[in-house]
Amino acid sequence: MFAASDAKKRKGRKTTEFWGVDLIDSDGIVKQAKMSVREAMKRSLNGSKIILRFNEELQVVRDGAGLLSGILGALSSDYSKFPICEKNWGKVRGKDRVYDDCIEEMFHFQEDSGGRIKQTFLQQMGRSWKDTRGRLYDSHYKPTRTLEKNLDNCPAGIPREHWWWFIDYRNDPATKAKCKQNALNRKKQLYTHTGGSKSLARAREEEALSKERLGRVRGMGFEPTPSQLFRPSSQPPVDKAQTEEAQRMLFKLQVEVTVEKLRRKTVEDEVAAEKLKRKAMEDEIVAEETKRQALESVLSYVVQQQGGELPPDIAAQINSLDGHGGK
Template sequence: MRMIGRGIIKREIENLKRKPAGIEANHWKKFLQYRLDDDTKDKCRKNAVNRSKQQYTYTGGSKTMARKRHEEEAIELVESQDPSSKEFSQNDSLAQVLGKEHPGRVRGLGIGTCPSRCFRNIPEQSDYGVQIEEYQMEIVKLKAEAAELKAEAAELRAAAAAAEAKRQRMETEAAEGKAKIQTMGDLLTYVIQQQGGNLPPEIAAGLDYLRSAPTSSHAR
């Protein structure tokens, strides 16, 4: 008995060590307890016996036979009332009974077949080609307009730069002219004072005005 008990404990320890990654240890332990339970083993044996007695394997999916039979009768009814529903389209008898087609497949044609390539009421590929060509022409037109706007913006920037350069040049010339007037006025004052005289009041006032005149367009 001791040997049997030790063997069971050893197997339990080995089973616990086989825990798959991503499963918590306590969950794995409970699963082992469930699988090794006598009631569970008894159910497994009964299920195996019942499975061996099954002659045919059901491959009809999750729908029951009764539901499938009901759908077939509904399809026949739709086709009897509207013969055009037999034609392959997005609103044929299958679509009316089973619902709209799912993207990427068409009933009876398997996975990977797109409805847009099968149904006749979808625009032909040539129509798409015409639309693509029109879009491409529109894109070319928009690019040309964008290039024209870009060129106009460059011209405006160049004109603004030229105007700024002209303004700076005029300010420089005005400053140079004022400096010359200042020098000439100082020289004239010096010469007259050396001769023991003074500048006439009107000349002195004119020189003072020229000296105080602003040279920058911003000062105006």
């Protein structure tokens, strides 16, 4: 699979990491298992599904979150499911089919009425799809090569015509302007996630809950709150200062996302205006050429009517024109 070969190349990421998860079969029997992304992708679950647990914000927690993240990344990197030849994730077709056939068939969880879980999973896949495309361009395309040689270096699992479309799209001046602006925006980020592959939701959950004991299942579907699982005396106190700092950082990140969208829109508008200006200049040149050809036709007709000669004063004016004399 292309997804597997691409995953091996990702710097610092383990492709054989095993996650401790719970499996539930068709009879409702739950058992614990250690599973890697590769094993889960092979669908060797014998009719069982991987249980996903959520916190109050409908974020996946515990080891299931790590396994889910790896599987979503592998699916989004499979360009037989999600073609590379689209300008953005919103234009990619087949997302609902992959969600129904793969994610819902592989994982056991209760859908929320507002569809937030599905939206979050698809957004995560979209980010991975975009990031993988960027890595493919950097690793397989070289500006010093000819187009033909770059096409011959098409990544495995991607049709040659799709790769050609993607190269043409990435080399478009508008796309280059967006990539440059995005790189500048990333340099301005004040906070970075330093928890490795572990999400903030998983880290927060592990700080509040003790390690799960063998054979015990704390619940199905959405994860209960810690107060429902433990006595108040065993629950560690919530650090109010940390909570306020997390909320402040979240607000700041939301502001940065909004500013980035506005900057991106500005770049797109500038590129569109430049294209319109260039088109207007080309139309003006064509119009002037048409006028010149019409004038030459009229002059030719007048010369024929004069027996091949023009009056001296008219001939002098024509000879003074740049490159056009009466003949």
